[in-house]
Amino acid sequence: MRWRDAAMAAFCLGLLAAPARAQDTPEGARHWATAWAGSVQGPYPVGNPSAQPDQSFAFPDPAEGARDQTLRLVLRPDVWGREARLRISNAFGTRPLTLDGVHAGLQLGGAALVPGTNRPVRFAGQDRVTVPPGGEAWSDPVALPFAADPDAPLLAGRKLAVSLHVVGLSGPMTWHAKALQTSYSTAPGAGARGADEGEAAFPYSTASWFFLDAVDMAVSAPTPVVVAFGDSITDGTASTMNGDDRWPDVLARRLHARFGNRVAVVNAGIGGNQVIGPAQYGPQKPFPGGPSALSRLDRDVIGLSGVASVIWLEGINDFSRNGEASLQAVEAGMREGVARLRARIPGVRVIGATLTSAKGSSSAAHGHPEQDEKRRGLNAFLRDSGLFDAVVDFDAATLDPATGGLRPEMVPESTTGGKGDRLHPNRAGYVAMGSGIDLGVVLPGR
Numbered sequence: 001m002r003w004r005d006a007a008m009a010a011f012c013l014g015l016l017a018a019p020a021r022a023q024d025t026p027e028g029a030r031h032w033a034t035a036w037a038g039s040v041q042g043p044y045p046v047g048n049p050s051a052q053p054d055q056s057f058a059f060p061d062p063a064e065g066a067r068d069q070t071l072r073l074v075l076r077p078d079v080w081g082r083e084a085r086l087r088i089s090n091a092f093g094t095r096p097l098t099l100d101g102v103h104a105g106l107q108l109g110g111a112a113l114v115p116g117t118n119r120p121v122r123f124a125g126q127d128r129v130t131v132p133p134g135g136e137a138w139s140d141p142v143a144l145p146f147a148a149d150p151d152a153p154l155l156a157g158r159k160l161a162v163s164l165h166v167v168g169l170s171g172p173m174t175w176h177a178k179a180l181q182t183s184y185s186t187a188p189g190a191g192a193r194g195a196d197e198g199e200a201a202f203p204y205s206t207a208s209w210f211f212l213d214a215v216d217m218a219v220s221a222p223t224p225v226v227v228a229f230g231d232s233i234t235d236g237t238a239s240t241m242n243g244d245d246r247w248p249d250v251l252a253r254r255l256h257a258r259f260g261n262r263v264a265v266v267n268a269g270i271g272g273n274q275v276i277g278p279a280q281y282g283p284q285k286p287f288p289g290g291p292s293a294l295s296r297l298d299r300d301v302i303g304l305s306g307v308a309s310v311i312w313l314e315g316i317n318d319f320s321r322n323g324e325a326s327l328q329a330v331e332a333g334m335r336e337g338v339a340r341l342r343a344r345i346p347g348v349r350v351i352g353a354t355l356t357s358a359k360g361s362s363s364a365a366h367g368h369p370e371q372d373e374k375r376r377g378l379n380a381f382l383r384d385s386g387l388f389d390a391v392v393d394f395d396a397a398t399l400d401p402a403t404g405g406l407r408p409e410m411v412p413e414s415t416t417g418g419k420g421d422r423l424h425p426n427r428a429g430y431v432a433m434g435s436g437i438d439l440g441v442v443l444p445g446r
Helices: 003-016 247-259 293-302 327-344 369-384 394-398 427-435
Strands: 031-037 067-075 083-089 097-109 128-131 136-138 160-169 174-176 183-185 204-206 212-219 225-230 264-269 307-313 349-353 390-392
Touching: 031 225, 031 264, 067 212, 083 097, 083 128, 083 160, 128 136, 160 212, 225 247, 225 293, 247 264, 247 427, 293 307, 293 327, 307 327, 327 349, 327 369, 349 369, 394 427
Parallel strands: 225 264, 225 307, 307 349, 349 390
Antiparallel strands: 031 212, 067 160, 067 183, 083 136, 083 212, 097 128, 097 160, 183 204
């Protein structure tokens, strides 16, 4: 065990035995803030994963889905609290989803957990939950003794491992394809292994999240949540696998440097997503980019806890040859979306983000002159319409004036080391995007 992991284990075990402090928040003062989100987009395997291992050993038949097996999903909460609650989604399932043996613990490395941190999760007091097709379920609050001091510096950036045992057959699995984070699975038929602290029972890896789509943390004071809403450039395509260097991650680290554990940034991007398309979406008629931004707005933004600001970066896929939408239709969709956000989340701050260039993209669906004309038209709308409370200029942060495309150093892909597609910025591009945001625009007056 490396020193840092050994030190963290000792720290966590010490916290397990720590008595409650006088300043612990009374039950009546508990607030919930969404600390992580993984927007569900459809039934596996329809989607756009990155660096995905072969899934045929873990899930031999997508129609059957998971079979009596345990998934160990790894995620990074953007804030910590003494308690957490989990949202399970069967949004795109076609049969009831039954889970038991759900646990949450601190990841040590791989599928292994820091000893002594794993805790059972219950639903309405029971250790089993059945979620109907199209439905969702929130867990009961689960105590996280290792987060007895949520402000502890050693917790920053640590990852939570949520284990879910699928009872019987799940059927088509509701998932988020592009996690850019390695999670783990037992073999089919392996049974409930969520209580295991070790990794031996979890031989298979995945670069996606299944069924879990939100984690809330209990916080002692209102904690503003910033939602990054959009497509693959928010989801993080071409950034570093397991590197947490999407532009929302960069923004989150800057906000935490200023405000500590008193703000959260969550990522509601879906690779291939569109503002207004497709017109119809469901388990029998899926689309790799998931349901439109407008149709998922309630679940992926309005349904989260503590939302104070939304940064919306989207439209490039509407203009692609997969969408072929007009500029006017996308503008109208954005007006509708902004109006719904303001009607449903009092006081929310809605920030538009200019689209980065796809000019010269190697993708057959992107990079054509007529598409770039629409992109520049939407950017003018974002800057000049007055629809948004503020605008962040990602185009300016990434544009090469000489070519009209992405800056050359932002093209090579960080995930696999490939040459890049001139559509998705790499890590250097995402760092420039996240670093260029005026924090006062995101959370004014703080």
